[in-house]
Amino acid sequence: MAQKFRDAFQKMAQNIPKGGAGGGGEPGRGAGAAKAASRAAGSLIVAGGLGYGAYNSIFTVEGGHRAVIFNRIVGMKPQVYNEGLNFNIPWFERPIVYDIRTRPVNLQTLTGSKDLQMVTIGVRVLHKPDQNNLVWIYRHLGMNYDERILPSLMNECAKAVVARYNANELLTKREEVSAAISAELSARCSGFHVLLEDVAITHLAFSPEYAKAVEAKQVAQQDAERAKYVVLGAIQEKKTIITKARGEAESAELIGNAVKRNPGFMKLRRIDAAKDIADTVAGSGNKVYLNADSLLLNLLGDADDKFEKSVHGQSRGWLGK
Known part of the structure; x- marks a missing residue:
């Protein structure tokens, strides 16, 4: 094409006369120069048309x-x-x-749940046109097909699906809600020859009042659980006290029976107590000056005899009664 332009310009330059048409020149020579110039212009136009056609074909x-x-x-x-x-x-x-590559589109809408709670839900859709129906898409929707149909369809499908679930189910059954929105939206978009590759819930938020109510409910449940454990702890403590009291009572009863049957039991207890006290005093670095009777160390005195006499006297009194 460039060569054709060069040839046309060369022919035009060759056919243009070097001298002017006036003055002493011949009249026929001027007419021939004009004819050659018109032919060169025609060649240039033809070459330009061929170049335009080749470029746009x-x-x-x-x-x-x-x-x-x-x-x-x-x-x-x-x-x-x-x-x-x-x-x-x-x-x-x-x-x-x-x-025809996959493109994302995002939508965020405010809708109501089954229990009439206001929910803000955000949905992201990956879509692309059906390449076998591009003629239909251009004829009916144009180049910006996604801007024409997806916002309204996504809004409608999201509202329809969220209305089937309670507010707490939107959190516990999020995957199920996303699959339901995808199924609804795919069915609607198929009528417009738009293919969906993925539908995902990107945002899910409740009204401030509902969020506060949920938080208060959780706090109340935690307080109830804490109170339940406090009650269980009190019951266990009560059982411990009762068990301890029963053990002490049984221990006192057993000791009393042992003393009644054999007064020498008290001597053994006094000896054990004296051994413990003696070990404690011996291990101490301080000097101790105390009454031996108060420390139960007077094991050679007549304390045991007095105790045995008192025990025998009490036993006779019980027998007399």
């Missing part, structure tokens, strides 16, 4: 894209053009290129 479809062609005579052609170099008729046909 091809178009390239990039990776991840598809193209459809609008014809000025027949309208939209049914063929979908794949990636690579493709041909069309200049001026009569115009290519429209679609991006």
Whole structure:
């Protein structure tokens, strides 16, 4: 094409006369120069038209894209053009290129749950056009098909699904809610030849009043659990005290019976107590000056005899009664 432009300019330069048409020049020579100039201009126009046609008769479809062609005579052609170099008729046909790669769209809406709690839910959808129906999409929706249909469909499907669940179920059954929204939205988008690859709940928030109520409920449950453990602790402490008192009473009763049957039992107890006290005093670095009777160390005196006499006297009194 560049060579054709150069040839046309060379022919025009060769045919243009070096001298002017006036003065002493011949009249026929001026007419011939004008005719040559018109031929050169015509050649230049033809070369420009050929260059324009060659440049506009091809178009390239990039990776991840598809193209459809609008014809000025027949309208939209049914063929979908794949990636690579493709041909069309200049001026009569115009290519429209679609991006068929997956794209995200986000929506956040305020809706009500089954128990009439206001919920703010955010949904992210990964979508792409059906490459086999690009002609229909361009004819009915245009290039910005996702902006035309997805916001309204996502809003409607999210509201319809959330209304089936209670507020607490939206948290405990989040995966189930997401699957339900995906199924509803896929069914609606299929009628517009839009394919969905993933639907996910990205945000889920309740009203401040409901959040405070849930927090208060949790605090009350924790207080109730704490009170239950306090009651259990008190019951166990009561059982411990009762068991200890019963043990002391039984121990006192056993000791009393042992003393009644054998007064020498007290001597053994006095000897054990004296041994313990003696060990404690001997291990101490201080000097101790105390009454031996108060420390139960007077084991050689008549304390045991007095005790035995008192025990025998009491036993006779009980027998007399």
